[in-house]
Amino acid sequence: MSDENLNWAMPVMRAGYAGRAMVYAIISGISLFAIWRGGAAKGTSEALSMVERSPFGILALSIVxxxxxxxxxxxLVDAAFDLEDxxxxxxxxxxxxGQxxxxxxxxxxxxxxxxxxxxxTDNGEGSKTAFYLSRLMSWPGGxxxxxGVGLITIGAGIYYLHQAWTQSYREKLQANHFTLHWNRLLQIGLAAQGVSVLIIGLLMGIAAWRHDPNAAGGIDKAFGWxxxxxxGQTLVTGLCVGLALFSLFLAVNAVxxxxxxxxxxxxxxxAQKFKDMAEGA
Structure with a gap:
């Protein structure tokens, strides 16, 4: 299939990144509000459940x-047609x-x-995750x-952190006033995502080592750890702020x-713009 016939993938990409940005904006926003009120940060399921109970919640969740x-x-299209070369x-x-x-x-x-x-409904993100992991570990080789999944997840976290450190993501972002002058916020957001994924992977590894499904989970477990x-509360607050910036990173990618x-x-x-600026200095 020629590249010209794949132009329809562009709006799909934009909608996808926008939807993912909304999820992280919801998680970080609700978690920061909960911390400010003296509560605990929320996982994905709990945060989305709180949105569902709010005015216009059904509409918001439908968009998400x-x-x-x-x-x-x-x-899936990206992987199948190798749009990222x-x-x-x-x-x-x-x-x-991985895509x-x-x-x-x-x-x-x-x-x-x-x-x-x-x-x-279910009994919450943590209990649902523990139930499925318990089933998995009851299987031969589970x-x-x-x-193995924990190791892959750790690798994904390290990959995010490597991208943030090297700022290689700049090769796939258009140069404009925002991306040139607010790059540090994007870098911090990507690093925060790397930290959260790395913690989730480590907790999966601990769960496998201890044969304890309750030790693993999603972002809720990372916040809890x-x-x-x-x-701890300062670290959780910092991670929530970082994930809010990761939401910004995703929104910038959408556009x-x-x-x-x-x-x-x-x-x-x-990346090219910064290179040209450096050579011209």
């Missing part, structure tokens, strides 16, 4: 669900496999959001599988992301 499904579609060698295959898995995970989150809309460390195979030759990336 559509965005998550759009992000799933974008990642990852290539067909081992490194590229791994990257495209596929990421897409499916966000599709599952979209299904969970629809379940909230249509009245399906403990090893969970450990941080809160028990020295200066200004460059897709290599659909790239306008007249559009300059942030």
């Amino acid at each position: 669900a559509l965005g998550l499904f759009a992000y799933m579609a974008w990642r 990852e290539g067909t060698e081992a490194k590229g295959i791994v990257a495209r496999g 596929t898995v990421t897409g499916l995970i966000h599709g599952a989150l979209g299904v969970a959001t629809l379940a909230l809309i249509f009245g399906s 403990q090893i599988v969970l450990g 941080l809160s028990h460390q020295v200066y 200004y992301r460059i897709i290599p195979r659909l790239r306008d030759p007249d559009v300059m990336s942030v």
Whole structure:
């Protein structure tokens, strides 16, 4: 399929990143409000449940669900047609496999959001996760599988942190006033996401090692683990602020992301702009 025939992927990408940005804005916003009121930070399911109970909650969740499904579609199309030019060698295959898995995970989150809309309830994010992990570890080799998933998740966290440190994401963002002058906020947001994913992966590894499904979970478990460390409340608040900036990072990608195979030759990336500025100094 020619690159010209893939232009329809651009609005799907924009909708997907916007939907993902909404999820992180909800999690970080509700968590910061809860902390300010003396409570605890919220996980994804609990945060979305609070939105569902609010005025216009159904409409908001419907928009979030559509965005998550759009992000799933974008990642699957991205992987299938290699829109990011990852290539067909081992490194590229791994990257495209990661895109596929990421897409499916966000599709599952979209299904969970629809379940909230249509009245399906559970006993909370933590108990639901523990139930499924308990089932997994009861299978032959289930403990090893969970450990492997934990290692992959740790790798994803390190990858986010590496992107933040090297600022390689600038190669796929259009250069403009915002992306040039507010880059530090985007860098902090991406690093915060790396920290949260790294903690989630570590907790999965601990759960597999101890054969304790209650030790693993999503962002709620990461918040809980941080809160028990020295200066825990400060660390949790900092992570919530960082995830709010990650929401900003995703929103900026929704508007200004460059897709290599659909790239306008007249559009300059942030990385190229900084390089030209350095050479001209």
